[in-house]
Amino acid sequence: MSRSRVTIKDVAKLAEVSIATVSNVINGTGRVSLDTQRKVEQAIGELDFAPSASARNLKDKKSSLIAVIVPLLEKGRLQDNPFYWHLVRGIEESARDEKLHVILVGIGPDESFSFIREQHLDGLIFVGAFEDTEVVESVLRLNVPCVFMDSLIDNSDFYQVSLDDELGGYIGTKHLLSLGHERIVLLTGLLKKDGVNYCRWQGYRRALEEAGVPYRPELVYEEPTSSLGGYRAASRIGAKGGGVTAVFALSDMVAIGLIKGLHDLGIQVPRDMSIVGFDDDERARYCIPALTTVRQDIVQKGRTAVRLLTAQIERDHSVERQVTLGVELVPRQSTAPLAARVKD
Amino acid sequence: MSRSRVTIKDVAKLAEVSIATVSNVINGTGRVSLDTQRKVEQAIGELDFAPSASARNLKDKKSSLIAVIVPLLEKGRLQDNPFYWHLVRGIEESARDEKLHVILVGIGPDESFSFIREQHLDGLIFVGAFEDTEVVESVLRLNVPCVFMDSLIDNSDFYQVSLDDELGGYIGTKHLLSLGHERIVLLTGLLKKDGVNYCRWQGYRRALEEAGVPYRPELVYEEPTSSLGGYRAASRIGAKGGGVTAVFALSDMVAIGLIKGLHDLGIQVPRDMSIVGFDDDERARYCIPALTTVRQDIVQKGRTAVRLLTAQIERDHSVERQVTLGVELVPRQSTAPLAARVKD
DNA sequence: ATTACTTAGTTAAATGGTTGACCAATGAAG
DNA sequence: CTTCATTGGTCAACCATTTAACTAAGTAAT
Known part of the structure; x- marks a missing residue:
């Protein structure tokens, strides 16, 4: 009795x-x-159609x-x-x-994009910067509603949701500067043009400039975005002679690895080194010491992307094409005034 | 020129x-x-079909x-x-x-399951224990390949991938017992029958029994599985008089909140309290102190689920229906012999 | 009584592929 | 010269639904 699927015909x-x-x-x-x-509904129910x-x-x-x-x-x-996960969750x-x-x-x-082209997808959310402009172009040919997330394409026709990354880089750096730090390592992932790290890096530079602190390229560490990357960077950063007193890691994940790495080297945070992260995921809050970080609402980012998508699907042109979400500095225990260091 | 989709006819x-x-x-x-x-392929290319x-x-x-x-x-x-995320990633x-x-x-x-029934899905992976047996039944009516993950349904007809949770509960507890701890709090999520926590709890009991340590129900804390849950549990656990010297948290996420909570209360891990987690996610490794935990390979779990699914899709009956993945104790710095405490 | 409009429903085309049955042409074997 | 197989390809049915066009019947207006 491998009854095949009930169809509308059976119901009829x-x-x-x-x-x-x-x-x-x-x-x-x-x-x-x-x-x-009623007759029809009855039949539908009966056949479990x-x-x-x-x-x-x-x-x-x-x-x-x-x-x-x-x-x-x-x-x-x-x-x-x-x-x-949080991003996908919001979406x-x-x-x-x-x-x-x-x-x-x-x-x-x-x-190839074959899958995407074959399905009649109602919408596409691209996460992150796609280096390949070819990708972007073939997508546009599809004529499907698209939202680009964290991909700072300079084209106001595109629907985009992003973060004020430049400001994020700025406030994180400024926080450290205001505590008296000057030799601040920027621990970043790949600095792709149009990528989020690139913007944050620009914010970092702006803050330095504004404070009259010279920008030193050798303090910018481009490492893979992973906890291990942060952990490994610890030894370079902690090395004597560099005079580094603070690190701005562009991902909490990296910051957490870094703190661990410093800890294993006997370098205390924030006494010996101040750390600022980025994202404010849960780990930041429960980390020891709790991580000072630049907060973004990633779930909201996902939600916004869907909103921009449905606006396109429903041809609602009243919705803005570009949304830039805000950032916020969340001061916690991983940063301290430089003075504290002098004392010891 | 809103050219409608190119069809096979155009190519022909x-x-x-x-x-x-x-x-x-x-x-x-x-x-x-x-x-x-060649002619056809040429046409396909030309029309971008x-x-x-x-x-x-x-x-x-x-x-x-x-x-x-x-x-x-x-x-x-x-x-x-x-x-x-790691689960979904593996899948x-x-x-x-x-x-x-x-x-x-x-x-x-x-x-309702309407969506799932309407799409001709090739397979379904259920994650976690669904209390509703009705859900399970309506799924079976669909006659679609299914895999149940972490849902210990007692039916050998079902394809299931799970963890040796009982053993996980056992080895985590045994580790603490072997360090001399006896008053061990079990910090668990909901103890649903057929759920993973239930099995781990059984392993906990077996280890106690084997060691001749009486089981005390009042040491089993059923809390929501979240870092905040762990954080909040800290004050109850750390309260004087309980004599608790160790905690086995059935999720790293909870363990990390707990460590933070204890830290904020001035209770040091592992000197004053030994902690064992469960999962071994990345946070465990980079936590301070690094978390002793029961490791499971969640990515592998996802991969296995897909394997069981494709076996069903391809009607390959040689594949086993039930897969139980192993666990492993990963000793790190959050656990210490009870003796260490006596010393201070 | 004719016309016109509603209401409730049916018919059949269309969507874009896949696939088994069929066919025509060629070559080989008997 | 038939018979048969092989090759290369076409035809048309089919999948399960939606929907525009149509019909039939009843009612209201002229």
């Missing part, structure tokens, strides 16, 4: 009406008397599916910053409210 | 063949001469989509343990290898 037969009527009942379209409506999305999609040229597109790391591996939650579903797609540099 | 026309031939070229089916093949997944799905009654189904917290919110990576795509679905208690 049982309810003794045409399939068009069943369709009308389901969608609340057309004209149906209350009587037939669910309309086929494929058939409907084919007709409507849509799918109620949106894709979150994340660039892959090497070897087809997805980004491993668990921070992404899924908002999408669910809009009766959309989220499909997660990792995409590599060589990978 | 351009290549001067029938649509059947185009389809054959695309799928490598039927018989096509090298010459026509991508076959419609909806149409294909309709015919094939499949979608190349699998769903990861996660039970929602209150108010439609997704689980917020970033640990889920996505493996699915990609199998040319499947992953759709993330949060499902609430009242929520």
Whole structure:
């Protein structure tokens, strides 16, 4: 009794009406008397019928599916910053409210977009900077609603949601400067043009300049964004002679590895070294010492992306194309005045 | 020039063949001469054609989509343990290898399965224990390949991937016992029958029993699984008079909150209190002190789930239905012999 | 009584592919 | 010269739905 899927036809037969009527009942379209409506609903219930999305999609040229597109790391591996979970979470939650579903797609540099083109996706959210302009172009050819996140493409036609990264870099640096630090290492991930790190780096420079502190390129460490990267950077940073008294890590994940690394070297935070992170994920709050960091609301970022997407889907042109979310310095225990150091 | 989607017909026309031939070229089916093949491929390239997944799905009654189904917290919110990211990551990576795509679905208690039933999903991965047996039953009616993860349903017909949670509870507890601790708090999430915590709790009891240490129900704290939950538990645990010298937290996330809470109370880990976590996520390694924990390979768990799913999809009955992954104690700095405490 | 409008429903085309059945042409074997 | 197989390709049915166009019947207006 491998009964195949119940179709609208079966329902029609049982309810003794045409399939068009069943369709009308389901969608609340057309004209149906209350009587037939009930008959049909009864039949649907009895047969436990669910309309086929494929058939409907084919007709409507849509799918109620949106894709979150994340660039892959090497070897087809997805980004491993668990921070992404919060992003995806925000997206899924908002999408669910809009009766959309989220499909997660990792995409590599060589990978083709075939999948994305074959599905009739209702929308695309690109996360992060795609170096390949080719990617962007082939996407635009698809004529599908898109939102670019954290990818600072200079084109006001694009829907984009980003963070005020420059300001984030600025306030984090300024905080350290105001505590008297001057030799501040910037521990950043890849400084891709149009990427978030690049902007934060600019904020860092602006703060230095404003404070009259010379910018030293040798204090900018470009490391992979991982806790291990932070951990490893500790020895370079902690080395005598550098005179470094503070570090601004552009990810909490990195900052946490760094603190651990310094700790293992016997360098105390914040007594010997002040640390500022970026993101304010949960780890920052529960870290010892609690991490001073530049907060962004990543869940909100995801929600905003969905909002920009649905605006496009519904052709609501009243919605702004570019949203820049704010940042906020969250002072905690990982930073201290330089003076404290002099005392010891 | 809002050119509508290019279809197989357009390609056929351009290549001067029938649509059947185009389809054959695309799928490598039927018989096509090298010459026509080239002609068709040329046309496909020229028109930038991508076959419609909806149409294909309709015919094939499949979608190349699998769903990861996660039970929602209150108010439609997704689980917020970033640990889920690694799970999803493992699933996505493996699915990609199998040319499947992953759709993330949060499902609430009242929520209907309509979406899941409407899409012709190729497979379903259920994460966590669903209390509702109704859910499970309605899933089975769908006749779709399913894998249950961390949901210890006692039915050997089901494909399940789980962890040796009982052993995890056992080795974590045993580790503390072997260090001389006897009053060991078990800091657990909800103790749902068939849930992972329940099994770990059993392992905890077995270890106590084996060591001849009486089981005290008042040492089992059932708290929400969050860092904040752990943080808050600190004051109860640290209270004088209890004589508690060690805590086994069934999630690193909770353990980290706990350590912070204890730290804020001036209780030092491991000198005053030994802590064991569970999961071994990255936070455990970079926490101060580094967290002794029971390791599970969550990415592997995700990969295994996909393997069990594809086995079902491909009707490969040689694959085992139940996979139980191993656990491993990772001793770090958050645990110390009880003797150390006596000394101070 | 004719016309016109509603109401409730049906019919059939269309969506974009896949696929088994069929066919024509060629060559080989008997 | 038939018979048969092989090659290369076409035809048309089918998948499950939506929807525009149509019909049939009843009612209201002229």
